[in-house]
Amino acid sequence: MEILIKASQFILSLSLLIVLHELGHFIPAKLFKTKVEKFYLFFDYKFSIFKKKVGETVYGIGWIPLGGYVKIAGMIDESMDKEQMALPPKPWEFRSKPAWQRLIIMLGGVFVNFVLGIFIYIMLMWSYGEEFLPNESVNAKDGIWVENALAENLGLQTGDKILTVDGQAVDKFAGLTLEFINGNNYQIERNGQILDKEIPEDFISQLMDRGKNAGPLIYPRYPFTISSISEDSPNVGSDLKPKDIITAINGNTIKYFDQAESILQNLKNKKVTVSVKRGNETKQVNLEVTEEGKFGVGLAILPGKDLEKLGYYDLADIKYSFSEAIPAGWNKSWKTLTDYVKQLKKIFNPSTGAYKGLGGFISIGSIFPDEFSAQSFWTITAFLSIMLGFMNLLPIPALDGGHVVFTLWEMITGKKPGDKFLEYAQIVGFVLLLTLLIFANGNDIFRLFK
Template sequence: MEILIKASQFILSLSLLIVLHELGHFIPAKLFKIKVEKFYLFFDYKFSIFKKKIGDTVYGIGWIPLGGYVKIAGMIDESMDTEQLAQPVQPWEFRSKPAWQRLIIMLGGVFVNFVLGIFIYIMLMYAYGEKFLPNDNVKDGVWVQDKLATDLGLQTGDKVLTVDGEKIKKFYGLSLEFINGNNYQIERNGEVLDKEIPTDFISQLMDRGKDAGPFILPRYPFVIAGISEGSPNLNSDLKSKDIVTTINGNAIKYFDEAQTELDKFKNQDITITVKRGNETKEIPVKVTSEGKLGVGIGQLSANDLEKLGYYDLARFEYSFAEAIPAGWNKSWKTLTDYVKQLKKIFNPSTGAYKGLGGFISIGSIFPAEWSAESFWNITAFLSIMLGFMNLLPIPALDGGHVVFTLWEMITGKKPGDKFLEYAQVVGFVLLIALLLFANGNDIFRLFK
């Protein structure tokens, strides 16, 4: 059921983005009186799931869910209709129109993607506002319990100040900042230290596995999730959700402090104090030879930590006028973060190519339960990502056509149809190779 919910959201989001992207090409083509022969969601090689001709245009749904397209008469595109191009130029064809009109048509899809992403983010800010854990509120520093964080040079209690000179605003955005960054600054025991992020940091992050969780966390209280089988405290009065506040009289605030105390009492009977709701209880327990209580550790959300008084979350509500700059800023941050990640992917030494994913990876980012806020957040991100990817100067993408059109406008020389045809083939081969690599990565990770 979880897979079905994720897949349904993915298909809905993808379909929406494709249809609106293609509308960005379709509408200006119609305005400039160019014949649009096909408007398709997904590709229709050999046959269609659905099709209907209205006027000069066949509207349909293909069976290959790799995108969609509009077939504009007189344009070299993925249909590779060279027979039409061999005929005399007609006034209703793309190739007969001035370069500025062709440029607008080619940029139409990208324009829609960017505008859609910005619009969704604005509406999300207006409808939901923002709630996050400010990095400044993590006053006692981070909890380091992952080898990757240790290898980075982090220690429990460090306060991360900046990444690449930029002050960190949201604590739970730290992982992404480290992925995109090259250096960082911390405060440790009152001293400010500058440290480098290894070039292969992303590779190390990928090698941990998708279920490893965040490599850096805020400091948590010692919350008991349950008693393990074989624990010496199986019959004790400990209960799930108890919060350990003292160990043999020594106060602890965070879980990372507990191990230091328990190591002092290996193989001993001691008393711990727990907070249970509004009560405080002292409970006799046995410490194992490894300095453990034999209990599971509870996970806490940011909301839980706030309720317990550990951290204060920041909350912002926006009027519609205030949501516009807030949505714009989030769109710009999304785009710049994505560009930084793309640069890392094209640098083999970072190992970022290991994280490149296809349909499985994209589908997996949707939640297992329907959430309108999450769905539209992800759709806005994908819209901006799709807009940027289509701007890349690769033949077969909108950006490739834009480059050739700009060349024509600057030099006054239009590239020949044969050149454009060969460029389209090369671009298509590159895209297929990238698609195979990305989805191959997904399959490899599944088996791994």
């Protein structure tokens, strides 16, 4: 059922983005009296799931869910209609229109994607605002918790306060991992000393090798809150209960779980007395420490609201009026775009290992939640819309960006590329895109088996 919910959201989001993108080409084509022969969601090689002709245009749904298209008369595109191109140009054909009109038609889809992404982010800011754990709140307390080798290899230690990445302060604690992915260096405060450190070039490769279930790179420091007691724990039957918060061990006060870890390493195979906060009361509980230096219990990762109630951190809860949501949505869109461009640059640098993170339909579908949430759905759709807009701007033949480059060349030089050249360029572009598609989805399959 979870897979079905994810897949349904993915298909709905993708379909919406494709239809609106193609509508961005369709509307200016119609305004400039250019004949549009087909308007399709998905590709219809050999047959269509649905099609209906209205006026001069056939509207339909194909069976290959790899995108969609509008077939504009007199344009060398994915249809590769050589017969039509061999005939003399007609006044209603794309190739007969002035270069500036052709440029607007080609940029229409990208324009819609960017406007749609910005609009969705604005509406999200207006409707939901923003709620997050500020990085400054973590720094104002006692810094981060480091509990994995990758964070240690990065040069981080428990208690560090992350000040900047690439010279820029990071507002949201949850955004730190992405900043490390996109960044080259960072600055921390450790025991009152300011330290500058480099991010390893292969950091993304190391991050990908951990696997998707490895957990966050870094955590805020959490209280020692019990989630459960293991069946093989020596403390089964003790007065310890889920949601209890251990605040002292043998009289040694602890505020965070990581402090308990170091204390317990010196108390292996011993009996201890712990102070437990349970609701509004504090109890003393006798426990046994295992030979590994543990209690045999699970740690509860408390949500931000609970941490705030306990006085550990102060959450940011920002509400926007509609006028305030406009610049907030714009800033979110710009941040999304610039982060995506940074990641794309690293993908083209093999030494970063970022290519390992390149994913296809499985990866995109997996970012949707197991249960439908309007806020999550529209947030992901806004991200995908901006991503789709930028990808289509890349100067690759077969993408809108390739057509834009050829049209701009014509406008600057006054020389129009020949039809044969455009046909060959289109083929090369398709081969590149198909190779990328196979590689990205191959990565997905590899990760599934791994």
